Amino acid sequence: MRCLLVALLVGVAGLPALAGAVHATPPEGMALVRAGRYRPLVETAGGPRTVRVEAFYLGRTAVTNAEYLAFVRARPEWRRSAARPLLAEAGYLRHWAGNLRLGAAAPPRAPVVNVSWFAARAYAAWRGARLPTTDEWEYAASASATQRDGRRDPAFRRALLQWYSRPAPSPLPDVGRGPANVWGVRDLHGLVWEWTSDVTSALVTADSRSSRDADSGLFCAAGAVGAADFEDYAAFLRFGFRSGLEARYVVPNLGFRLARDA
Amino acid sequence: MTRPLRLFLLGACVALSGVIATQTLGCGSAVDDARADDSAISLPEIRGEEVAVLTHAPEVPPVITRDHATRVLVRMETVEVARELDDGVEYTFWTFGGRVPGPFVRVREGDLVAFTLSNAANSTVPHNIDLHAVTGTGGGAAISLVVPGHETTFEFRAIKPGLYVYHCATAPVGLHVANGMYGLILVQPAEGMPPVDREFYVMQSEFYTAGAMGEEGLQAFDLDKAVDEEPEYVVFNGRVGALTGEDALRAEVGETVRLYVGNGGPNLTSSFHVIGEMFDRVYGEGGTRVNQENVQTTIVPAGGSAIVEFLLDAPGRYTLVDHALFRAFNKGAVGILEVTGEERPEIMASTGPARPTAGAASAPPAASPAGDASASASTDESH
Numbered sequence: 042m043r044c045l046l047v048a049l050l051v052g053v054a055g056l057p058a059l060a061g062a063v064h065a066t067p068p069e070g071m072a073l074v075r076a077g078r079y080r081p082l083v084e085t086a087g088g089p090r091t092v093r094v095e096a097f098y099l100g101r102t103a104v105t106n107a108e109y110l111a112f113v114r115a116r117p118e119w120r121r122s123a124a125r126p127l128l129a130e131a132g133y134l135r136h137w138a139g140n141l142r143l144g145a146a147a148p149p150r151a152p153v154v155n156v157s158w159f160a161a162r163a164y165a166a167w168r169g170a171r172l173p174t175t176d177e178w179e180y181a182a183s184a185s186a187t188q189r190d191g192r193r194d195p196a197f198r199r200a201l202l203q204w205y206s207r208p209a210p211s212p213l214p215d216v217g218r219g220p221a222n223v224w225g226v227r228d229l230h231g232l233v234w235e236w237t238s239d240v241t242s243a244l245v246t247a248d249s250r251s252s253r254d255a256d257s258g259l260f261c262a263a264g265a266v267g268a269a270d271f272e273d274y275a276a277f278l279r280f281g282f283r284s285g286l287e288a289r290y291v292v293p294n295l296g297f298r299l300a301r302d303a
Numbered sequence: 304m305t306r307p308l309r310l311f312l313l314g315a316c317v318a319l320s321g322v323i324a325t326q327t328l329g330c331g332s333a334v335d336d337a338r339a340d341d342s343a344i345s346l347p348e349i350r351g352e353e354v355a356v357l358t359h360a361p362e363v364p365p366v367i368t369r370d371h372a373t374r375v376l377v378r379m380e381t382v383e384v385a386r387e388l389d390d391g392v393e394y395t396f397w398t399f400g401g402r403v404p405g406p407f408v409r410v411r412e413g414d415l416v417a418f419t420l421s422n423a424a425n426s427t428v429p430h431n432i433d434l435h436a437v438t439g440t441g442g443g444a445a446i447s448l449v450v451p452g453h454e455t456t457f458e459f460r461a462i463k464p465g466l467y468v469y470h471c472a473t474a475p476v477g478l479h480v481a482n483g484m485y486g487l488i489l490v491q492p493a494e495g496m497p498p499v500d501r502e503f504y505v506m507q508s509e510f511y512t513a514g515a516m517g518e519e520g521l522q523a524f525d526l527d528k529a530v531d532e533e534p535e536y537v538v539f540n541g542r543v544g545a546l547t548g549e550d551a552l553r554a555e556v557g558e559t560v561r562l563y564v565g566n567g568g569p570n571l572t573s574s575f576h577v578i579g580e581m582f583d584r585v586y587g588e589g590g591t592r593v594n595q596e597n598v599q600t601t602i603v604p605a606g607g608s609a610i611v612e613f614l615l616d617a618p619g620r621y622t623l624v625d626h627a628l629f630r631a632f633n634k635g636a637v638g639i640l641e642v643t644g645e646e647r648p649e650i651m652a653s654t655g656p657a658r659p660t661a662g663a664a665s666a667p668p669a670a671s672p673a674g675d676a677s678a679s680a681s682t683d684e685s686h
Contacts, residue, residue: 199526204427205478206522206524207395207521209383209427274526278478281428282429284429284448285448285453286450290453291452292453
């Protein structure tokens, strides 16, 4: 029944009344991202060309140092000196001044970084939320300020690539300063990279030019085969970034935001 | 036994096999011989360990004099850094080792290279390395991807001598290369190379800035220009003027110079030329054989190289250019080799100041009708 409804919704895409069938007020700090279809950058062999993304709530901003501090106060096992190396490698929260002190390199409103996937997941669970899936994240991030899919807009693309033309600032600026996209979500581009729930099942090989890899099921990005859109360089960069990650890694410009089912 | 004969025997063997037992036995050895000829190369024994000397362009590490293979430790860091591309023009380069091009690596044929690639903590993106000197998937790229603040080590055998490009191959590879991620690795042949007096490292590449050439300030990458292969800058060694003025290459008359020339691209093929010199010898495309002598201009493909050698017969200022000339004079692809020493007028000399060509004064201007007195008069005045 549900499948049929989904199929119907797809069939009549563009009818706003049906497409926006979720009415609940978003949880605090979150925005509703309505259901839709999106075309992943990298197509999986034999897989569908587009992916259906159900409606979900997404954090309007990334989780901040101050918010994460509240978490480690409540959960001592996630303090810097206590975190298990298997779950967060050396360097976890290295920009903080101490276990419970942020310091100059970690402004309270700046996004928390140097956190592992395990840590991000634990924080989300503590908040009664979860991490967005890569599909959810990419779907939300393809929205510009005015369109659900801004990826065909050259100005939008140019703005994304501009980020990479600037060295990373230190300390990082506060969250929420970037423009809101059509969903009311900010900073998906231009502040930090973000963990997603399924990031560790890397979708691309480390060598971006190789193509189908029958053995591993990994797929290419910038290669001549497999990519759906050769001009979406920002998306290539994100896929490349994710493919270099392991769940225990911490990275100075990698944070996360929360999601919930709608 | 010559190779064609062996192949003939092998073919005959296949045709006859199973027909006459004795002949089948006989040609078994021919098969083995043929296989031995094509089998995996034998790897020399590794003795000892050393840290590779890495140099920034235009310097080249010293010649390797050891007569055996060793384990060579190479350590490189990827760094994203804003530097000048031209006077007053900044660009956020993605680099190996903080400069463009990346460090020159020199190893010996047969060496086991332990390559550690680290990515600076303040990098925006992950990086990896594909060395064209590596035999195997991705040239090392598949096993060297590092996110910011991390490092990884992989090993490879330098089984084929030659001058090779290395570059970052992380998605999107064109962007990483367009931002400056390339350099050269020389796998010195086991038997060595003929000695020369000076060696230099020169690498051409192009940059696709949002602003037109010369527009000051921090310039962003322009994807459209890169796709259209219309760079604003074509340069040697990473910036306009990297090989001019104070930074010109220097040598003396009577010396033999060897240039290791690479081309990072990402798009353009270089028509590499030194104004006023011929290349006495060219190792075409960076291979191990001198395949031509007395060459005026040699091709250096994107993602490729060439080695050129020449004896300096006369002093002067020799200009390195991409002889696709608008790149040289309008986009920056110019370098200088300053050669000092005794003048050699017997090779080239002026025999006096410029003077009018014979008959120029009396010849009527082409555009004027014959017998037009005023036109003739003005022509005379101009001389």
